[in-house]
Amino acid sequence: MSAQAGCRYGCTHCATTFARTPFVRNLQAQEIVAAVEQVEVNVRAEQGPLVWVDFAGVGDAAANWAHVTSAARTITGRELAHEVKVTSIAPQAWVRSLLKPQVWLPNRFMFSLHGADAAQRRVVIPRADDPAAVLPLWATAADLRPVVLNYVLCEHNTRPEDEAALTDLLTPYAGRFLLLRLSSFNPVQGSPLRPSTRETEFIAALSSKLTGWTVAHHSSAGRATAAACGQLRASILQLGTSADAVTHGID
Numbered sequence: 001m002s003a004q005a006g007c008r009y010g011c012t013h014c015a016t017t018f019a020r021t022p023f024v025r026n027l028q029a030q031e032i033v034a035a036v037e038q039v040e041v042n043v044r045a046e047q048g049p050l051v052w053v054d055f056a057g058v059g060d061a062a063a064n065w066a067h068v069t070s071a072a073r074t075i076t077g078r079e080l081a082h083e084v085k086v087t088s089i090a091p092q093a094w095v096r097s098l099l100k101p102q103v104w105l106p107n108r109f110m111f112s113l114h115g116a117d118a119a120q121r122r123v124v125i126p127r128a129d130d131p132a133a134v135l136p137l138w139a140t141a142a143d144l145r146p147v148v149l150n151y152v153l154c155e156h157n158t159r160p161e162d163e164a165a166l167t168d169l170l171t172p173y174a175g176r177f178l179l180l181r182l183s184s185f186n187p188v189q190g191s192p193l194r195p196s197t198r199e200t201e202f203i204a205a206l207s208s209k210l211t212g213w214t215v216a217h218h219s220s221a222g223r224a225t226a227a228a229c230g231q232l233r234a235s236i237l238q239l240g241t242s243a244d245a246v247t248h249g250i251d
């Protein structure tokens, strides 16, 4: 599910960033619920209620948290889905708000890491916090709910020195997070990022060096279906393919 129509975060691996209207507005809780209802009717007929709703669509749930939490409570309260997951760049202020007593929490999280230090993380997420500062907070959240760390595999963050930097960063947190998910990059039009040519070596190195961690590889099914982050929305807004871009003079 999407939390917003567009997004202000400007991640460089996401087609939303390169759409003609990168941000429009936050979605209202009732709009989110209505979208889930529409999906749920179709799925229920074939396989029963939804197992989960995952806020991993366009926009970041953290940036529209009041409406997302209201929608999520309705979704689970009315048994439209059993569980709610939230994917986010997980800014410090938002994570701190989750750690207050008695706040509503989803069933699980996925937080976007994408770099072993602040400069490297900001190549993908321009507004990202320093991983060294935010990881202790993320680990505390992981004591409350299972948290997956996602790391998109690009040319700039899978060099041999990045294996050591990421291992050093994450080793103190062994056993705290559900897993480290290494995700193949699905290129989108306009993105300056390039897929890694060292994926296999990088995955093997992290899997052997990160003692006490579960390391998983998520290959990009999205490449075949043009379903990278924000790609569907960009397509609806006629961002077009590379060939279209030449035709219409977009570069």
Ligand code: SF4
Pocket: 006, 007, 008, 009, 010, 011, 014, 015, 016, 017, 057, 058, 059, 060, 089, 229, 230
């Ligand atoms: S990846 Fe998510 S948070 Fe980043 S710009 Fe795209 S929708 Fe926003």
